[in-house]
Amino acid sequence: GQQVMQIPQYQHVQEGEDFTTYCNSSTTLSNIQWYKQRPGGHPVFLIQLVKSGEVKKQKRLTFQFGEAKKNSSLHITATQTTDVGTYFCAGGPTSGGSYIPTFGRGTSLIVHP
Amino acid sequence: DAGITQSPRHKVTETGTPVTLRCHQTENHRYMYWYRQDPGHGLRLIHYSYGVKDTDKGEVSDGYSVSRSKTEDFLLTLESATSSQTSVYFCAISESGASTDTQYFGPGTRLTVL
Numbered sequence: 001g002q003q004v005m006q007i008p009q010y011q012h013v014q015e016g017e018d019f020t021t022y023c024n025s026s027t028t029l030s031n032i033q034w035y036k037q038r039p040g041g042h043p044v045f046l047i048q049l050v051k052s053g054e055v056k057k058q059k060r061l062t063f064q065f066g067e068a069k070k071n072s073s074l075h076i077t078a079t080q081t082t083d084v085g086t087y088f089c090a091g092g093p094t095s096g097g098s099y100i101p102t103f104g105r106g107t108s109l110i111v112h113p
Numbered sequence: 114d115a116g117i118t119q120s121p122r123h124k125v126t127e128t129g130t131p132v133t134l135r136c137h138q139t140e141n142h143r144y145m146y147w148y149r150q151d152p153g154h155g156l157r158l159i160h161y162s163y164g165v166k167d168t169d170k171g172e173v174s175d176g177y178s179v180s181r182s183k184t185e186d187f188l189l190t191l192e193s194a195t196s197s198q199t200s201v202y203f204c205a206i207s208e209s210g211a212s213t214d215t216q217y218f219g220p221g222t223r224l225t226v227l
Contacts, residue, residue, distance in 0.1 A: 009153070030212045042203060042218040043156070050213065088155060092212045099212040100171075103148075105155035 004091050006104030014112050019076040021107035023089035032065055032072045033101065035088045043088060069094075079111050115140050115217035119204050125225045132191040134222050136204030138184075145187040146205040146216070147171075147179060149198075156203065162187055163210055194226045 003026045013019050023032065031050040035043040047056055049065035049072060056063045062075045072091075076083055086108045090101040116139030126132050136145060147159040148171075158171030160179040168179050176198060178190045191198055202222045207214035 006155075033215070035216075042221050043216075045215045045217070048213060048215070090216070099207075099210055099214060100158065100161065101216065103156040105153065 004089060004102045004104045006089055006107055008107055009105065010108045010110065012110045012112065013079050015081060016078050019079050019083070019109055021074050021087050021089075021109075023072045023074075023091070023104050025070045025091050025102075027070070028094050029069050029091040030094045030099075031092055033090045034063060034072075034074055035090065036085050037088065037106070038085045041085075046087075076109075079109070081111050081113055083109055084111050085109060115206065117204060117206060117217060117219035119202075119219040119222050121222060122220065123223045125227065126194055127227050128195055129193050132194050132224065132226075134189045134202055134204075134224070136187045136189070136219055138187075138206050140206060140208075140217070141184060142206040142208045142217075143184075144207040144210045144214070145181065146207075147177070147187065147189045148203045148205060149173065149200040150203060150221075151200050159189065159202075194224075196226050198224065199226045200224060 005024045007022050033048045034046040037043045047063050052069050053067045054065040060077045064073045086106040088106045089104045092099045092101050118137045120135045146161040148156045157173045159177050162168045162181040180188045204219040205216045207216050
């Protein structure tokens with residue numbers, strides 16, 4: 001079945017440093033979504049990418065979808081303590097029918113002040 | 114936040130006892146999902162529902178059953194709880210199951226099986 005790999009599992013940064021997490025799929029994806037989970041909280045939707053090569057920005061966050069629609073990345077510029085949490089990607093298959101996303105294992109971001 | 118509640122929020126139980134977790138939504142979304150979250154494993158799908166009385170298995174369904182008798186409620190049952198089922202359980206909903214649907218998550222239930 002479809003697998004979505006996410007690296008790294010953990011990332012420690014000093015406040016102000018940049019951060020990137022990568023998501024790779026074994027199969028072509030129809031779209032990819034990114035979620036953030038604060039410590040003790042629940043995953044919250046951040047953004048969705050659908051088109052090959054698509055790039056979207058949300059303030060200091062930049063999301064990219066690869067040309068082959070098999071990989072994606074989330075880059076945070078100048079991290080802040082409010083960025084702490086676990087970031088998940090979730091990708092769906094290209095076949096039709098119901099969309100059952102496959103979640104990556106997440107990258108936990110720890111920001112040191 | 115979407116109108117999703119989970120009950121109970123915390124539960125401690127003993128091995129071998131039955132446990133039922135409830136997810137309730139006020140959004141009238143068609144799809145509902147149960148996930149478990151464990152350190153190092155991310156979110157793993159247990160079961161999902163695509164309508165009243167319509168359910169299907171996810172990747173980690175062994176030891177779990179589900180029921181959906183009303184659009185708004187999705188129950189997860191552990192018939193005989195084991196220590197390996199100690200986890201945080203999240204319910205999620207999506208509007209139509211389309212590939213572009215957002216999943217909205219409930220607050221989670223922390224289950225400890227002693």
